[in-house]
Amino acid sequence: MTEFKPIKEGKVREIYDNGDSLIMVATDRISCFDVILKNKIVKKGAVLTQMSKFWFDLTKDIIPNHMISADVKDMPEFFRQPDFDGNSMMCRKLNMLPIECIVRGYITGSGWASYQKNGTVCGIKLPEGLKESDKLPEPIYTPSTKAEIGDHDENISFEQSIDHLEKHFPGKGREYAEKLRDYTIALYKKCADYALTKGIIIADTKFEFGLDENGNIILGDEMLTPDSSRFWPAEGYEAGHGQPSFDKQFARDWLKSDANENKENPDAWVLPEDIVNKTIDKYLQAYKLLTGKDL
DSSP states (O other), X not given: OOOOOOSEEOSSEEEEEETTEEEEEEOSEEEETTEEEEXXXXXXHHHHXXXXXXXXXXXXXXXXXXXXXXXXXXXXXXXXXXXXXXXXXXXXXXXEOSEEEEEEEEOOHHHHHHHHHHSEETTEEXXXXXXXXXXXXXXXEOOEEOOOTTSOOOBOOHHHHHHHHHHHSTTOHHHHHHHHHHHHHHHHHHHHHHHHHTTEEXXXXXXXXXXXXXXXXXXXSOOSOTTTEEEEESTTOOSSSOOOOSSTHHHHHHHHSTTOTTTTOGGXXXXXXXXXXXXXXXXXXXXXXXXXXXX
């Protein structure tokens, strides 16, 4: 059996080269505030992979995606072992575009903090009088640059995204920037409408795109997982305060609370067992609500 070693390791994912394809493995690691925690969240990797598969299947009428298969039977023998079953996806190779495509349908998090200061989110002027967690009149597109591990992504304006893409793809900056924006909004609207019928509000999310061998824009990376999105229960939703969530916001909130004796020292961050258990319960609950299936 040929052994595979990752060619790239992200905060959560490991990527393996499989000749004309890649195999992306979502680990059970959890990162908060760009810090990889010492805890493992068991089954989390499987939730991320299977949820991405669900959304890729739902949205392939809007844009093609990079998924070939999420079944290890279609992968080399090395991946047909328990560590990889359920959390691995064989994908097309793409030349990834250097933009994180963020879309916000509700005002929360850093967007809410910015709005309170000057009435804008990432430079976009919003109506006066919005409350925390309010639904925006229309979803807004707020791209950012992609940071290396350990650095923070930097929010940029749509115009800056054109310049950023132009640097990497001369003559294509505006075309790519407009397509990324339009795909991002279209994907968000379809999926947010669907999720609402299942009792989940998608407050915001991020997408990543790449180019295939013919220069077509393809949806890549993960899609609408609790790691890349804010999921809120629709039941009990009420603007004017923060919302309970089905994602790692729960773990983030604990890390920033006084219950965490090391809150000023990210190197020492460890989640207590009850927070770990509640976190994975939220991931599994979101998966079941959205797909109608138990993992």
